[in-house]
Amino acid sequence: MIASAKLTSKFQMTIPAAIRRLLGIAAGDVVILTVEEGAVILRAAKGGWTESSRGLGAEVWKRAGGGAAAVERERDSWE
Numbered sequence: 001m002i003a004s005a006k007l008t009s010k011f012q013m014t015i016p017a018a019i020r021r022l023l024g025i026a027a028g029d030v031v032i033l034t035v036e037e038g039a040v041i042l043r044a045a046k047g048g049w050t051e052s053s054r055g056l057g058a059e060v061w062k063r064a065g066g067g068a069a070a071v072e073r074e075r076d077s078w079e
Helices: 017-023 048-052 058-063 067-077
Strands: 031-036 039-044
Touching: 017 039
Parallel strands: none
Antiparallel strands: 031 039
């Protein structure tokens, strides 16, 4: 589905009704916005923030050589 929305002077936008229905979201619900290859992806945050954000940023950890390697580099920088 393709839809459009216009930004206000405060950089706000209204999610079109068809998209809201498709995602099953309503006023007060949390949505997750990510940027992937230059495109903004909007996801419904079903099951709370923790559940819906699982896996976000995984590519950063992969580039860092994994979580353990990133932690070790950070610890080494303290010395």
